[in-house]
Amino acid sequence: VKPTSKTEKTRQYIIETTAGIFNEKGYAGTSLSDLTKATKLTKGSIYGNFENKEEVALAAFDYNWKHVRKTIGDMMLACDSAKDRILVYCRVYSSNQEFFMKGGCPLLNTAVEADDTHEVLRERVAAAFMLWKRELVHIINEGVEKGEFRDDAQADKVALSVIALVEGSILIGKATKKGRFSDLILDSIKDLISLIEVKEGK
Amino acid sequence: VKPTSKTEKTRQYIIETTAGIFNEKGYAGTSLSDLTKATKLTKGSIYGNFENKEEVALAAFDYNWKHVRKTIGDMMLACDSAKDRILVYCRVYSSNQEFFMKGGCPLLNTAVEADDTHEVLRERVAAAFMLWKRELVHIINEGVEKGEFRDDAQADKVALSVIALVEGSILIGKATKKGRFSDLILDSIKDLISLIEVKEGK
Amino acid sequence: VKPTSKTEKTRQYIIETTAGIFNEKGYAGTSLSDLTKATKLTKGSIYGNFENKEEVALAAFDYNWKHVRKTIGDMMLACDSAKDRILVYCRVYSSNQEFFMKGGCPLLNTAVEADDTHEVLRERVAAAFMLWKRELVHIINEGVEKGEFRDDAQADKVALSVIALVEGSILIGKATKKGRFSDLILDSIKDLISLIEVKEGK
Amino acid sequence: VKPTSKTEKTRQYIIETTAGIFNEKGYAGTSLSDLTKATKLTKGSIYGNFENKEEVALAAFDYNWKHVRKTIGDMMLACDSAKDRILVYCRVYSSNQEFFMKGGCPLLNTAVEADDTHEVLRERVAAAFMLWKRELVHIINEGVEKGEFRDDAQADKVALSVIALVEGSILIGKATKKGRFSDLILDSIKDLISLIEVKEGK
């Protein structure tokens, strides 16, 4: 994914430079001057590379979300069991870890801002949630096949609840500035998993 | 909370009329013209009753949140057990129920918008979260005392996780427009409770 | 037509101050800064009194055109015969007369600018042309009734041709800066009239 | 007018492709992006061949006007009498004829736009009017010499009035969208000519 043309490089530069701003201030709350200030480019230049602000916002969202998924995906590759893969979330979002994403989870931020006001963005967020869920379902089903999880595990429900706990932990952690709250919530993921685990020696 | 003076009545009228708008459009996304349009008052009138837009926003947030707490509090009064009281959340946020709050949970909306950009609002949200948690902890501890829940229940953790699941279910439900997702997530609250329940006949 | 409220006075002030600018620079060529510079009001103030720039432009056109019609109408009142009334145009647009309208005839200017680009404005211009023609037709028909003009006079054709000659004289006079050209063209109006006049003594 | 060099060919291509746009939208109303869109060239390329937008506009005007004169000149060659040559205008601008020039008469359009705002363009238009008039004067004088027109015909006045009627008919026709109006006005040209004609048998 190395950009080749100058245009593509500038596009990429703009996206990388501004993605964090969009995630912190929101897509409506980020102004063009924020973009010009951060990139040290002029409006003319930005509008030469993007149709309008919305296109930058969409690209920034994609970038942010791709970054999160890449980070977590890489950590999952190093895991042996389905359970460990799921628990990656507990590690990556735990409070002793710096938030690897400035401004919090882009999915959370974008979903809340867009759901009532920006249909295009909302659909993109919805698609992201669906994909995330599908991946978790896949991991859980693999666990079932390998005898790690019980046959009657409701993959859908567990997947969605894990996502909900992750997002909830970020939400509450950032709002209250109490990392311990985040950690406690993330710990509940383990409890949910324990409910579908096949207990050895029983 | 009886408004007495004319001023106080107008304040109250403005707040009630605009609280829903703030919750839907966000605090930054709501403009003064939105307020004048909804209240059919003039800008001058609004500025006569409030210092500035922020003060209206804060009052609207308080109003919204108080409304949610009142609704749920009333439903809890009719419950016999601690478990039932907690499960009120599953009922009130379930998808066959119309969202009783237009625009979703004000805590969720405000937290996400304010956490990086508006310290005053963020603190108010943080206080709300703390209060909510404290109430849940109180309910759980009552359950422990009455032998409904196990002695070793981690009230803090369960309380926070319930909140996280509730907010997560709203978040994902609104973003994906799939009510079933919400319901599945809310159902996990029961599972978390089951883990601290004293099982009869055992 | 005395404006009463403050709002109405400011509206009127803006229209009067900017009507000439619109007529000279065209409706697209006139910028908001032109308006603020001329009125010494701020953008906010103008937008407090008008929906948008277009509304100012339309009001300015109406004002300009009304002014022209009033001036000419008044001069016609002092005329005895139908012929004299028509020949008022020759006097009012003659070159020794200063152009009573800065920027030339608003009908001409607006028609040319709007016909391919601005339907609303074009319709307003079309209506103005129709009204002008109707008035001329009325004058001519009166002349016929009074035995001043021949029975077989084609009122429509003469009316339109008089209008065409008037506008043509303005057009060519302004473009070439030769007042004599204007006067020669206007003089042809008399020739057209002579063709429908009842010749005495014959 | 054979373009030889590459540069000259590109210049010509740009002019031909954009002349119609300038005539429809006006010289100020036509943007560089309009030009690049129509020519499928880049801005840089246009600026390589022209000093600036104004130079393109001037060239486009010349091209448009030359085109009109060529068309009418050709039709006049086929005419026997001076009168017929003049009446070519009635035929070419009549409403059953499609306007042979998209956007109307370039002289009319340009004159109105430029007279108060763009001196260079205005002078070019003035020169065009002068030339047009001179040609008509020439035709009329020929008619006088051949005994077609009376000795006392005021060539200047008739020429200018014919031009005024032609432009007026286009103006009113386009603004009101009533072709009949154009035709009635053009018919008055015949009346003006009849006034200077030598009546046979008298």
Place this chain on the structure above:
DNA sequence: ACGTGCGGGACCCCCCGTTTGT
């Protein structure tokens, strides 16, 4: 020499939250 890609900054219209005079 010729065409292009890309960046620049001034200006466009409009709406914002706010203050002032009444």
Place this chain on the structure above:
DNA sequence: ACAAACGGGGGGTCCCGCACGT
């Protein structure tokens, strides 16, 4: 409580150079 004016900033487009390839 309101009407009216304010000035700054919102997103977006304008015309135009400059540095690069060919």
